[in-house]
Amino acid sequence: MDRIFQDKINDLKKQNLYRDQNSINERLSRQKELINFSSNDYLGLAECSISGISNVAQIPFGSSGSRLTTGTHLEHKELEDCISNWKGCEDTIIFSSGYLANLGALSALIDKEDVVFIDELAHSCMWDALRIHNVRKYIFAHNDSQELKTLIQKYRHQYTNSFIITESVFSMDGDIAPLGDLKAIADEYSSFLYIDEAHSTGIYGITGAGLISEYKEKNPKHDFSNLIQMGTLSKAIGLEGGYISGSSFLIDFLRNKARTYVYSTASSPFLMKIAQHNIQKIIQENDLRQKLFNNIKYLDSLLTNLQAKNEANIKNKFHWTNFGSPIFTIQFQDINECLTVSNKLLEKGFICTSIRPPTVKIPRLRICISSKHTHHQILSFCTALSIALAA
Ligand SMILES: Cc1ncc(COP(=O)(O)O)c(C=O)c1O
Structure with a gap:
């Protein structure tokens, strides 16, 4: 064999x-x-030591259960609040990796009657999420908002909800999505804009919260209720884990329906504490x-x-x-x-x-x-x- x-x-x-x-x-x-x-x-930040982090010795390494059973610790809640404040969102849900955040969130959010418009170079975990339910999708050429507009104009009306999916900084090319154009198209065609901020979080914006935050800082009057932000703790934050930030209803829904959250052991409370510390460091330094x-x-x-x-x-x-x-x-x-x-x-x-x-x-x-x-x-x-x- x-x-x-x-x-x-x-x-x-x-x-x-x-x-x-x-x-x-x-x-x-x-x-x-x-x-x-x-x-x-x-x-x-991956190589920083824990000296200087208060009360860290009392925090357990293991969570002992999934988030909805016995796995939720104070450190999860604190980190979720910290990310929500940092990103300017109502709420945040943490997953044990960025891969699982994309897989769990997208597979929960998108139904059979919905449609996806996705950049051809979006990360594999987003494609894997779409494969789970064989979602109806249209692929636009990399960073080509004109092609996105043509596709969405033609097909959006046939479906219930619509999702535009992309990354803000592309992991394998390092180039940057035209966020303003994408947001305008999402607004015009009543679509959600789902952005993977894995490689932009920690780096852009006044406090390092990412490119979306930078965009929000420049356009404070816009309505951002159609924006769904994904991020990781595994790049500039130097640890491991992923999260989705957005409205309270969105996050509440994901806590109920994202299978990689519901059916997986919660992340280490110890790591959650260090992640909070690293985010504070990014904000302050x-x-x-x-x-x-x-x-x-x-x-x-x-x-x-x-x-x-x-x-x-x-x-x-x-x-x-x-x-x-x-x-x-x-x-x-x-x-x-x-x-x-x-x-x-x-x-x-x-x-x-x-x-x-x-x-x-x-x-x-x-x-x-x-x-x-x-x-x-x-x-x-x-x-x-x-x-x-x-x-
Ligand atoms: C754009 C992007 N999204 C998601 C992921 C997955 O994140 P993680 O490594 O935390 O699982 C990666 C990591 O390779 C990535 O580059």
């Missing part, structure tokens, strides 16, 4: 799509000496975000120089993008070439993982900048990158 899986693995290997656990284990053994340029820990944006600019300038200076053989391989977010990409036509550059960087002491199909269509190095990187580390990384590309 095992042959079946062995054959499937061999197929993956033939296509260069096999994800090798040995190389991950090898990386673990060198972890202390490696500098990570692929982490979602954009503000360096504006310099964390300033350092991050300073590093983004620095890497941008180094890559621009690298592209300008280098010989033709590097230039051919060197198509990079950045849109002012912490996520940069260098795209390759060939998976092998992408893997080779990633391995060469690892030899030189840098983690910069290659992202391959089916996660993305075009193979790429996904470079993530953090506020913790020093300029010296960023410069050394670029030097190693230029050598790896030239080889």
Whole structure:
């Protein structure tokens, strides 16, 4: 019987799509000496210690049950209130991961009579949610609000409720959704606007609450009742977990109907306390975000120089993008070439993982900048990158 899986693995290997656990284990053994340029820990909070957090020793690690049975602790409630205040929403519901937040929320919210308009590059967990009930969906080209408008004009009237689904900062490209246009279309066609803020939370807005909050700050008079915000505790907040923020009725409904909330053990109360602490840190320590944006600019300038200076053989391989977010990409036509550059960087002491199909269509190095990187580390990384590309 095992042959079946062995054959499937061999197929993956033939296509260069096999994800090798040995190389991950090898990386673990060198972890202390490696500098990570692929982490979602954009503000360096994943490595903070618990010293300075009051009463943390009394908080249990385990929740002991699902949220609707015995799993709800004071720390869950406090964190939900903290996120609601931060995001300017009436209420928030926490899930044990961002994946489960999207899966649980979307599969609960969308019925058979409803319709979805979704950006082609939306994260896999949103697509997985739509698959559960085989939802009626129309896909618009990435960030193409014109195509969205054409589709919604044509099909919206046939359905009961309508949902526009996208990310504010795209996880694999680092570019940013046209939020103003999407909100205007959602308003005009009586649709909900569901935005995954996984990669924008902690980074944008006066207090780091994300791009939606930044948009709200600029448009305080708009009605935001059709907005549903999803976020994670796993990127800039540096931990694990996900949440949905919105109106009280929306969240109350999800507490009753989101299956990944109802039928799953509640997150660790201890983690909830640390998450609250990290959010306070983000709100109070504006310099964390300033350092991050300073590093983004620095890497941008180094890559621009690298592209300008280098010989033709590097230039051919060197198509990079950045849109002012912490996520940069260098795209390759060939998976092998992408893997080779990633391995060469690892030899030189840098983690910069290659992202391959089916996660993305075009193979790429996904470079993530953090506020913790020093300029010296960023410069050394670029030097190693230029050598790896030239080889
Ligand atoms: C855009 C986006 N949404 C959701 C998720 C899932 O979040 P989590 O890692 O917390 O499960 C991710 C993480 O990879 C993501 O990039």
